[in-house]
Amino acid sequence: xxxxxxxxxxxGLKVAFFEAHKEKFLAAVELKTxxxxxxxxxxxxxxxxGYALRWDEDLDEGQDVADDVDPDEDVNDLVPAEAExxxxxxxxxxxxxxxxxxxxYGHSIPKKGKKMPSTKLFDKPELxxxxxxxxxxxxxxxxxFYETRVKSRVKxxxxxxxxxxxxxxxxxxxxxxxxxxxxxxxxxxxxxVVLALEKEHDVAVKAYTMAVSGDAPTSPxxxxxxxxxxxxxxxxxxxxxxxxxxxxxxxxxxxxIADCGGRIEVRSVHSGTSNGLVPRIWSDFDRGGFxxxxxxxxDFSHHCFTEEECRRxxxxxxxxxxxxxxxxxxxxxxxDDVVAASAPWPRATGDSAVVNPAQPRREGEGEWMxxxxxxxxxxVNLFTEEEWAALEGNGLxxxxxxxxxYNADGSLLHGMGGDDSDVAxxxxxxxxxxxxxxPDVRLPNLTASPVFPVSLLLPAVVQPSSxxxxxxxxxxxxxxxxxxxxxxxxxxxxxKAEIPRPKPKPAY
Numbered sequence: 001x002x003x004x005x006x007x008x009x010x011x012g013l014k015v016a017f018f019e020a021h022k023e024k025f026l027a028a029v030e031l032k033t034x035x036x037x038x039x040x041x042x043x044x045x046x047x048x049x050g051y052a053l054r055w056d057e058d059l060d061e062g063q064d065v066a067d068d069v070d071p072d073e074d075v076n077d078l079v080p081a082e083a084e085x086x087x088x089x090x091x092x093x094x095x096x097x098x099x100x101x102x103x104x105y106g107h108s109i110p111k112k113g114k115k116m117p118s119t120k121l122f123d124k125p126e127l128x129x130x131x132x133x134x135x136x137x138x139x140x141x142x143x144x145f146y147e148t149r150v151k152s153r154v155k156x157x158x159x160x161x162x163x164x165x166x167x168x169x170x171x172x173x174x175x176x177x178x179x180x181x182x183x184x185x186x187x188x189x190x191x192x193v194v195l196a197l198e199k200e201h202d203v204a205v206k207a208y209t210m211a212v213s214g215d216a217p218t219s220p221x222x223x224x225x226x227x228x229x230x231x232x233x234x235x236x237x238x239x240x241x242x243x244x245x246x247x248x249x250x251x252x253x254x255x256x257i258a259d260c261g262g263r264i265e266v267r268s269v270h271s272g273t274s275n276g277l278v279p280r281i282w283s284d285f286d287r288g289g290f291x292x293x294x295x296x297x298x299d300f301s302h303h304c305f306t307e308e309e310c311r312r313x314x315x316x317x318x319x320x321x322x323x324x325x326x327x328x329x330x331x332x333x334x335x336d337d338v339v340a341a342s343a344p345w346p347r348a349t350g351d352s353a354v355v356n357p358a359q360p361r362r363e364g365e366g367e368w369m370x371x372x373x374x375x376x377x378x379x380v381n382l383f384t385e386e387e388w389a390a391l392e393g394n395g396l397x398x399x400x401x402x403x404x405x406y407n408a409d410g411s412l413l414h415g416m417g418g419d420d421s422d423v424a425x426x427x428x429x430x431x432x433x434x435x436x437x438x439p440d441v442r443l444p445n446l447t448a449s450p451v452f453p454v455s456l457l458l459p460a461v462v463q464p465s466s467x468x469x470x471x472x473x474x475x476x477x478x479x480x481x482x483x484x485x486x487x488x489x490x491x492x493x494x495x496k497a498e499i500p501r502p503k504p505k506p507a508y
Contacts, residue, residue: 041097
């Protein structure tokens with residue numbers, strides 16, 4: 001007998017589709033891996049029903065829309081609006097899956113006694129990171145060879161299809177051309193790609209097994225996975241403490257970062273904001289005080305890890321010197337090192353922020369990123385290779401660099417402290433004490449930017465301390481005072497400054 005009321009979104013063919021995974025759901029509950037279960041079933045649902053189908057719709061018998069949907073697709077080529085729409089759809093889908101499965105089979109789940117507060121905080125299976133899923137070979141091929149072997153074909157095909165009255169979706173064209181390009185590859189090449197995919201997946205599975213088993217990591221890959229997976233539970237964990245005890249919470253970790261060549265850096269998460277029209281987490285509310293805390297933590301950590309330990313943790317060998325040593329104090333960082341260990345943390349929704357340089361953002365979590373600067377825009381490097389050399393030639397060896405935010409007219413908005421300043425400093429004044437003169441031709445390009453304030457990389461040694469305070473260098477030598485927080489050098493191939501830009505947000 002059907003109960004009166006609003007019809008469930010699961011009806012028709014959907015019922016059989018979800019009931020087929022009942023045993024896997026109950027097993028996931030027992031193993032406390034429901035988060036991974038919802039993630040996988042959500043992918044399977046989208047592969048069959050697509051993103052466009054409304055919740056109150058169903059497909060005809062035998063129909064599916066898999067030609068337009070690849071749950072493992074690379075979303076870097078999607079326009080931001082489409083990527084955001086898919087992210088919201090997938091987040092909502094996971095929520096609906098949790099409600100439906102618990103409503104259908106919740107009576108089959110053994111009831112447990114009342115938990116202690118500590119158990120409530122730690123025993124949260126939905127915070128467990130999903131197990132690595134082997135990507136389809138076409139997805140792996142596209143992810144690694146799209147730019148060099150597929151992109152030009154897609155552009156040519158898309159230009160031709162645009163002449164049609166009703167051209168197909170870009171994702172459909174991209175997937176179709178990718179399949180054609182893959183089919184045109186030699187068998188030898190395809191065998192190598194499949195082998196590389198297998199090896200990559202094996203490493204990911206071993207690292208994941210280590211992470212969920214509770215065993216301590218031993219390899220750079222395992223350290224990298226362990227730190228990146230922290231995004232799944234650290235932020236919700238500090239939020240839970242904040243709610244449970246009604247206290248502000250900050251969790252800080254400091255040590256060799258595998259993805260940064262073993263360089264010692266700080267990672268932190270926060271929960272709790274200040275009162276006022278613009279609520280701020282601790283790192284934004286008191287930039288100077290937070291920097292001092294990080295400086296002390298970094299200095300302490302440099303006495304806890306040897307250079308050999310840092311080298312063993314290094315995953316990205318591009319950050320090592322010719323003799324295999326990691327970036328040492330007083331050296332100029334590479335492009336991957338441009339993010340200072342004490343760089344300001346990002347803004348996040350709600351009353352929390354979380355920092356993770358490598359793990360893609362997933363639904364319900366803060367975004368892990370570390371912009372260099374206090375504004376919301378990427379700092380602009382105004383100096384060429386020759387000008388960097390001129391700065392060093394004028395006695396500014398290993399100068400400490402800072403960022404500041406400016407209005408469209410070039411006046412200073414605020415510096416590292418995050419407080420508004422009524423000091424109207426012009427670009428020329430900031431550089432007046434050096435031997436360099438900033439060419440006027442750069443200013444129109446800069447001030448024409450539609451987004452202000454703009455963050456600039458400038459020598460802190462020529463900025464008045466009352467207006468802009470200096471950031472904490474990632475590592476400092478107590479004996480010499482040398483610092484290593486220089487902005488990125490220009491590319492050796494193009495001669496243009498390589499500016500770090502945030503990666504596009506994934507759909508899920």
